[in-house]
Amino acid sequence: MKLYGYFRSSAAYRVRIALNLKGLTPEGSYVHLQKAQQRADDFLALNPQGLVPALVTDQGDVLTQSLAIVEWLDETHPSPPLLPADAPGRARVRSIAQAIACDIHPLNNLRVLNYLTHTLGVSDEQRNGWYRYWVDLGFEALERRLSREAATGRFCHGDAPTLADVCLVPQVANARRFKIDLSPYPTLVRIDAACQALPAFGAAAPERQPDAAA
Amino acid sequence: MKLYGYFRSSAAYRVRIALNLKGLTPEGSYVHLQKAQQRADDFLALNPQGLVPALVTDQGDVLTQSLAIVEWLDETHPSPPLLPADAPGRARVRSIAQAIACDIHPLNNLRVLNYLTHTLGVSDEQRNGWYRYWVDLGFEALERRLSREAATGRFCHGDAPTLADVCLVPQVANARRFKIDLSPYPTLVRIDAACQALPAFGAAAPERQPDAAA
Numbered sequence: 001m002k003l004y005g006y007f008r009s010s011a012a013y014r015v016r017i018a019l020n021l022k023g024l025t026p027e028g029s030y031v032h033l034q035k036a037q038q039r040a041d042d043f044l045a046l047n048p049q050g051l052v053p054a055l056v057t058d059q060g061d062v063l064t065q066s067l068a069i070v071e072w073l074d075e076t077h078p079s080p081p082l083l084p085a086d087a088p089g090r091a092r093v094r095s096i097a098q099a100i101a102c103d104i105h106p107l108n109n110l111r112v113l114n115y116l117t118h119t120l121g122v123s124d125e126q127r128n129g130w131y132r133y134w135v136d137l138g139f140e141a142l143e144r145r146l147s148r149e150a151a152t153g154r155f156c157h158g159d160a161p162t163l164a165d166v167c168l169v170p171q172v173a174n175a176r177r178f179k180i181d182l183s184p185y186p187t188l189v190r191i192d193a194a195c196q197a198l199p200a201f202g203a204a205a206p207e208r209q210p211d212a213a214a
Numbered sequence: 215m216k217l218y219g220y221f222r223s224s225a226a227y228r229v230r231i232a233l234n235l236k237g238l239t240p241e242g243s244y245v246h247l248q249k250a251q252q253r254a255d256d257f258l259a260l261n262p263q264g265l266v267p268a269l270v271t272d273q274g275d276v277l278t279q280s281l282a283i284v285e286w287l288d289e290t291h292p293s294p295p296l297l298p299a300d301a302p303g304r305a306r307v308r309s310i311a312q313a314i315a316c317d318i319h320p321l322n323n324l325r326v327l328n329y330l331t332h333t334l335g336v337s338d339e340q341r342n343g344w345y346r347y348w349v350d351l352g353f354e355a356l357e358r359r360l361s362r363e364a365a366t367g368r369f370c371h372g373d374a375p376t377l378a379d380v381c382l383v384p385q386v387a388n389a390r391r392f393k394i395d396l397s398p399y400p401t402l403v404r405i406d407a408a409c410q411a412l413p414a415f416g417a418a419a420p421e422r423q424p425d426a427a428a
Contacts, residue, residue, distance in 0.1 A: 048358040049313055061302045065316065068308035075301045087289045088275045094282035098315075099263055102279065106320035115347070122334055133329070144262040 001026035004046070004054040006033045007209035010105055011066040012053040013170035016209075018070040020200035021161060022077045026055065030211035033110055067101055070163055082163045092149075093157045096142065096164035100171045104138035108174070128178070135175050139185050142168075147187040154194050161195060169195045173206065215240035218260065218268040220247045221423035224319055225280040226267040227384035230423075232284045234414035235375060236291045240269070244425035247324055281315055284377055296377045306363075307371045310356065310378035314385045318352035322388070342392070349389050353399050356382075361401040368408050375409060383409045387420065 003019070003026045005012030019026060031037045031052050038050045047054045047064050055063045055072075063069045074082045083090045106112070108131050116122045116130060146152045156164035172192045175182065182189050195201040206212055217233070217240045219226030233240060245251045245266050252264045261268045261278050269277045269286075277283045288296045297304045320326070322345050330336045330344060360366045370378035386406045389396060396403050409415040420426055 049317070049352075049355040051317070057302070059302070061305070063302075063305045063309065065309035065312040067316070068305050068312055071308060072301055072305040075304065087286055088271070088273070088277075090289065091275070091277045091282050091286040094285060095277065095279035098279040098282055101312075102281070102316050102320055103263070103265070106316055107326065112321065115344070116334075119347075120330075120334070120336055120340060120344070126334060130329070130334070133333075138263075141263040 001058055002029055002056040003027070004029045004031050004043070004052055004056075005209070005211075006031050006038075006052050007206040007212040008110075009033065009052050010109070010170035010174050011051070011101075013173070013204055013206060014066045014101075014166045015053045015055065015069050015073075016204035017166045017169065017201055018073050018082060018163075020204050021080060021082065021166075021198075022073055024073070024077065028210065030209075032211070067097060067163070067167075070166060074163070080160065082161070082166065084157060084162065089151065089157060092151055093162045093164045096145070096156050097167040099138060099142060100167040104134055104171055105174075107134040108178075131178050132180060135171075135178070135180050136184075138171075139175070139180075139182075139188060143185045143187050146191070152187070152191075155191055161198065161200075165191065165195050165201075168192065169201055215272055216243055216270040217241070218243045218245050218257070218266055218270075219423070219425075220245050220252075220266050221420040221426040222324075223247065223266050224323070224384035224388050225265070225315075227387070227418055227420060228280045228315075228380045229267045229269065229283050229287075230418035231380045231383065231415055232287050232296060232377075234418050235294060235296065235380075235412075236287055238287070238291065242424065244423075246425070281311060281377070281381075284380060288377070294374065296375070296380065298371060298376065303365065303371060306365055307376045307378045310359070310370050311381040313352060313356060314381040318348055318385055319388075321348040322392075345392050346394060349385075349392075349394050350398075352385075353389070353394075353396075353402060357399045357401050360405065366401070366405075369405055375412065375414075379405065379409050379415075382406065383415055 031043055044050055046062055053066055055069050063072055083093055113127055116127050151157055153159040155161050156168060169192055172188060245257055258264050260276055267280055269283050277286055297307055327341055330341045365371055367373040369375050370382060383406055
């Protein structure tokens with residue numbers, strides 16, 4: 001397997017965590033988003049969307065979209081499972097993951113922040129306000145859910161990490177990088193800390209990737 | 215089952231299509247987004263995220279996030295399947311669905327367009343340019359993929375509708391409503407037409423919902 005990623009990409013970070021939890025160590029390839037390497041012809045030939053991550057399997061299939069990749073990993077390498085065994089539990093975990101991957105992250109990634117600054121000409125203050133607004137809106141709802149629902153355990157769902165935690169940890173890291181006040185979200189902070197105690201999460205952190213130094 | 219939706223919500227539209235394909239007709243409840251009914255206390259008690267769709271199952275579970283709901287439907291009502299039987303096929307279908315649900319739709323839904331207008335104060339022209347930019351960026355990549363990959367058939371994946379088509383059709387409808395020129399996307403238009411020929415898709419259209427008239 002070969003993973004195309006970028007140290008700061010939250011979506012690539014999710015896949016790194018899932019690979020580590022499964023004990024898999026694919027070859028790494030680094031696509032520098034701030035140098036726009038994702039729009040180079042060779043990468044577009046691999047992934048027409050021009051986004052990381054992309055995972056090339058041992059069979060030569062090119063998989064894209066972080067959540068689809070994690071589901072594929074879970075189907076092809078079932079142990080340890082990243083989704084619960086029951087359908088309502090799977091729906092819960094996927095909905096937490098998607099509340100992050102569909103409703104927070106897409107609004108706050110690099111290409112969107114660049115559009116706000118360079119095309120719409122908004123000020124740094126307005127751009128930071130945009131970032132904060134969508135993180136807070138999403139985190140407030142997640143905090144309410146996770147603090148109230150009985151299915152929440154040491155992790156987002158029970159006492160083992162799932163796809164939900166795989167999405168939560170990169171989003172919390174991103175929020176910290178943008179200096180978001182996390183004190184209104186004690187449950188998210190507690191679960192993030194439980195994840196960080198596992199080597200699979202720690203080893204996936206952006207600052208520990210080979211392309212972080214460059 | 216009871217579905218909380220809104221006729222114009224693309225995410226609710228996806229779930230309506232999937233329910234129709236499965237031959238399921240849950241009770242309907244309508245949450246008027248332009249009247250902000252999704253932020254009323256009774257709806258927030260049901261779904262703290264304040265978003266539609268939400269599906270209440272016969273067991274009383276409240277399911278949220280359209281893709282998680284469709285996956286749950288597919289697991290609990292397997293016929294006809296909305297995901298292929300093989301893991302690489304499932305990864306392909308999910309990645310197409312997520313290229314829409316994570317990379318196009320979140321940038322162009324009502325709450326984001328409202329933020330651009332009311333908080334950032336951008337002009338109508340700038341807001342429409344934003345809409346067009348993200349649709350075109352996403353559709354160009356999808357068109358390249360779907361027109362080139364051998365797995366594309368009458369529908370996004372083979373000759374039966376899947377989760378990918380369930381996401382494509384509402385996004386195409388939304389693009390038409392915003393008068394996007396679809397001529398650069400002949401494969402998307404062809405697949406949309408194949409879907410529209412099926413009653414399950416036609417009956418899920420926004421203009422055919424009970425709350426569309428109000």
